[in-house]
Amino acid sequence: MRGRLWGLALYMFVLVFILNLLGIVTHVTVSAFAYRWFGTPLPRGFTVQWFTYAWKEFGLAQVLGITIFVALAVVFLSLLLGFPAAYILARRNFRAKPALMLLYFLPLLIPQMTYGIPLATTMFRHGIGGSVAGVILAVMVPMVPLAIFILMPFFEQISLNLEWGAAMMGANRLQIFRRILLPLTLPGLLTAGILILVNTVSNFELTFLVSGAGSQTLVVALFYNVFAGGVRPVYSVDAMALMYMTMVMLLLIVALRFVRPTQMVFRLDQPKG
């Protein structure tokens, strides 16, 4: 009986959570299509003008272009740097390994706001702050470790016998990499790539601290338009937020097809050392 009540309470909480979520999303959606809305349950009239307004006024074509470019660059470069490191960390035991793992773990553990400020300071001092390259380099700081930690278990699953067998049949390192490791870790690369993509598109803190006028991604541009409160009609900001949500939600739906939900966060059962 008590178990039954307990289960009921849980579903009640889920219901409240859904209502709350629905309220928040619906409110933004209705507001994005509202002509004017103040104090009434629903706006007087509906319009799509705020979407065209947002597209033109906020220069969304450019912002979207930068967002996609940054995201793809971060995915490619993080995998490029993370792949070999993950292979070695999964295969070898050496004395400095625990220390190295801890070092890779730190950018994921320490909040981006804490190391973002010194990072931005350094970047602006060396002249790469404010550029698209600067944004890519900054966002990669937590993404390279993320790639490593996602890829490691995929390498661990590949039997050593495969590599030995290939070597015995005369394959050199490059062939082992191309014929054995790459095909077998493809699911891992896909998982890591999608998660890095979602994380980069929705990354706020690092992008915000390092970006300049010409290198804002969608989230950061959104923030500045909210922050410039009063100047921009709230409906247009909502329209833009809605576009952002649609984009990330599509990515998330794609991601959930390939990735178990619990893979979206780094594994707790993976000791730091």
Add this chain to the structure above:
Amino acid sequence: MRRLRIGEPSELDLLAMACLAPSLLYVLVLFVYPFLYGIYLSVRPMKVPGFSLANYIAFFTDQYQYKTVGITFRLAVPNTIVVVAASLLFAYNMRRGIWLERTVTTILVLPISLGVILLSQGILGFYGGKGWFNQMLLGLGLLEDPLVLTHNFTGVMLSLFMQQFPFCFLMLLGYISGIDPSIENSARTLGANPWTVFRRVMLPLIAPGLAIAFALVFVMSFATFPSAILLGQPTGATRTIAIAAYAQAFEQFDMSYASAIAVIMGLFQLAGLLIILLLRKRMVMAATMGVGKR
């Protein structure tokens, strides 16, 4: 030197070093170096020549600045407890699957896709003075005056909960569902009721994961930035330490002072982490001792 077999556990050879070098170099140049540079910068104040702790002294003697520490703690601690407690409750009860599991998980995880801006816009609108939530309560006659839920602590807490709950929930779900169910089954077979199973068997097993979840959520909450600006009063009641650091860096352009505040923020996060990990050690010891007595 003996030629090593492929994949053999070994010390580092040339290949291993070549594989590790790019990412290691990257982390050293873009993470470790800026970090150390920030610490160095923080003890080289703009106004005083040479090395000096002037920035740190300035922070802890200026009420407007040191108040941010208290504000941040008042936001981070309750938020951490609520987020972890709710996540534990859900993850624990979903450990063996429930009705509509995939749907429920998806719904609970959905807020990840909203993004902090849409979330704040939605909360401002939905829970605002003239929003649907207040309109509904007023319409039902439950309230005389609308509740003030935004531009204060409550607003920031709402936003933080929606952002952090999905992550914390998923972390704990992954952790708890990885515990061997036969342990729990044996406890039940030996006559333990569900509450005893939770307290005496599962909790000690979950404790390490729980401690890490606590630590991560606390550290993240302690760096609250966009939510505190959009849903709070960034110059008053919810001026968190991250806002103070940002304002020094990009409004006053005093990078040295800003670095000092970032260092202070990092130290408080570290302190919180250590306290949580120490508490965990004591908790596990108490649990094992309790079990050992019987």
